Amino acid sequence: MSRLEVEDLTVKYRSGRHERIAVDRVSFAVAAGGTLGIVGESGSGKTSLAGAVAGIVPTAGGRVSIGRRAAGRQLRRHPVQTVFQDPYGSLNPRMAVGDAIAEGVRAGGRSGAAVRTAVSEWLEAVGLDPRTASARPGGLSGGQCQRIAIARALAADPEVLIADEITSALDVSVQGSVLNLVRAKQRELGFTLVVISHNLAIVRFLAEDLAVMHEGRLVERGATQDVLSAPQDPYTRSLIDAVPVLGGSRPASNGDRQ
Ligand SMILES: Nc1ncnc2c1ncn2[C@@H]1O[C@H](COP(=O)(O)OP(=O)(O)OP(=O)(O)O)[C@@H](O)[C@H]1O
Ligand SMILES: [Mg+2]
Missing domain, CATH: 3.40.50.300 (P-loop containing nucleotide triphosphate hydrolases)
Structure with missing residues (x-):
């Protein structure tokens, strides 16, 4: 099993x-x-x-x-994904959160135009507006950042x-x-x-x-x-x-x- x-x-x-x-x-x-x-x-x-x-x-x-x-x-190449306590610390403050999720999507094996679509889908899947993609972690709440971290981890399809x-x-x-x-x-x-x-x-x-x-x-x-x-x-x-x-x-x- x-x-x-x-x-x-x-x-x-x-x-x-x-x-x-x-x-x-x-x-x-x-x-x-x-x-x-x-x-x-x-x-x-x-x-x-x-x-x-x-x-x-x-x-x-x-x-x-x-x-x-x-x-x-x-x-997957990264079959185990981890989400940690600090929602801000686990995201790069200079990176748009959509790009952070895109990293997960690529780790999950997708590439090209499919990545952008998947990022929008993941934002919706964790209850956020797809337009959040352009935000930086500093502009979001702790709960929103933790949703982003979860989306990034799950997008890698662990x-x-x-x-x-x-x-x-x-x-x-x-x-x-x-x-x-x-x-x-x-x-x-x-x-x-x-x-x-x-x-x-x-x-x-x-x-x-x-x-x-x-x-x-x-x-x-x-x-x-x-x-x-x-x-x-x-x-x-x-x-x-x-x-x-x-x-x-x-x-x-x-x-x-x-
Ligand atoms: N990078 C590190 N270098 C040296 N010692 C460390 C390091 N990380 C953890 N430790 C030590 O290893 C032990 C276990 O730490 P760990 O963080 O795994 O515990 P934890 O159960 O997650 O604690 P917490 O509930 O506070 O998060 C502790 O004594 C800690 O001080
Ligand atoms: Mg701990």
Whole structure:
């Protein structure tokens, strides 16, 4: 079965003589078209893991294999696309956002006149006016920029999308619409999704399976419902206790953390 398979993935950072293992022999698999949520405290290695899976961060060991989501489909040169937390930081401030999406479209294999058409289609697909193409990131809201980043990633036609804290920098009023967009696009296009978040409400909304990361390791993995209602690992329990409950009385500050 086509899927994302990660085996013994390890990421180490070196500063001078000091070496830090940010991701420690992590293994997991996600079924094609499925969604895995990854939660864990700040510094537990989530973004390093995302970068390693996407091939952006060098690995010190392990392997990543990506299957095609449909037979006969050609595997893209960039089969894993990542959308990060900071919607402005992930876009070139000097580049018109239409050109940013065009990069994704070309990575997805289209060229020539088809690129322009696809850019307009993608802008509409993420709920923006095609005329937004000429805007620079600085002239758009955070929510609009995150939609552009999602459009650019999906235009590359990835097998796997990694969403790393994609709503934590956004105003609460637009977080829901960005999450709905990702979920709708996944249903339509069938990509495999890895959702990284501090916020358990977000992973519960998007992911049927949940993995808990602690100090570079996955300490628990299971159906989201089961993990949240009956956590087996003590660390998972403390994480659940620490996270504000959506609609609860505790302040919703966790999702906005760096
Ligand atoms: N480029 C880097 N160079 C050196 N150390 C790094 C680098 N990136 C991350 N680290 C370290 O690796 C560990 C894991 O960091 P990482 O950013 O992957 O965690 P995270 O779970 O994504 O945290 P957060 O929830 O705050 O985003 C941390 O101790 C961090 O300081
Ligand atoms: Mg991170």
